[in-house]
Amino acid sequence: EEQKQFRNIFRQIAGDDMEINAEELRNVLNNVVKKHKDLRSEGFELESCRSMIALMDTDGSGKINFDEFRHLWDKIKSWQKIFKRYDTDHSGTINSYEMRNAVNDAGFRLNNQLYDIITMRYADKNMNIDFDSFICCFVRLDAMFRAFHAFDKDGDGIIKLNVLEWLQLTLYA
Numbered sequence: 001e002e003q004k005q006f007r008n009i010f011r012q013i014a015g016d017d018m019e020i021n022a023e024e025l026r027n028v029l030n031n032v033v034k035k036h037k038d039l040r041s042e043g044f045e046l047e048s049c050r051s052m053i054a055l056m057d058t059d060g061s062g063k064i065n066f067d068e069f070r071h072l073w074d075k076i077k078s079w080q081k082i083f084k085r086y087d088t089d090h091s092g093t094i095n096s097y098e099m100r101n102a103v104n105d106a107g108f109r110l111n112n113q114l115y116d117i118i119t120m121r122y123a124d125k126n127m128n129i130d131f132d133s134f135i136c137c138f139v140r141l142d143a144m145f146r147a148f149h150a151f152d153k154d155g156d157g158i159i160k161l162n163v164l165e166w167l168q169l170t171l172y173a
């Protein structure tokens with residue numbers, strides 16, 4: 001039943017082509033964020049939604065289909081719970097220290113340099129990360145780990161890419 005309901009929601013968002021583009025994704029994300037008083041966000045930017053589409057667009061259609069959207073939605077649902085758990089002062093943002101714990105809680109294993117890079121890339125001047133920046137960071141982390149493991153066929157933690165494969169990975173992201 002829930003699956004059917006979700007498919008109806010998807011159909012409303014996606015329209016006739018049954019694929020969700022960046023504008024449609026931005027509309028649905030911003031409509032849901034508005035309902036959550038405990039999620040501070042100036043709203044998802046179109047560019048962030050283009051990025052999330054690229055990162056989740058496994059069939060290379062330039063948009064996301066029902067399965068790709070469902071995966072993205074399930075991830076956002078679980079990550080928003082983590083965001084709320086670590087937003088201990090209920091400011092609607094999380095600081096760089098709380099972000100470390102949130103990243104760990106989501107199962108990503110990084111090093112200190114990468115935590116600093118995340119803060120530099122996603123935090124505001126007060127070192128706080130708002131909800132849309134948080135989600136964009138996690139979508140990118142998740143997609144980049146998945147891409148690496150897809151290339152790491154023998155699981156030895158080393159991948160070999162030529163420059164065009166590297167550009168395919170880093171440009172459409």
Ligand SMILES: O=C(O)[C@@H](S)Cc1ccc(I)cc1
Binds near residue numbers: 029030076077080
């Ligand atoms: O669907 C909801 O409103 C809750 S349960 C999860 C959620 C929260 C924020 C976003 I953006 C997307 C989904």
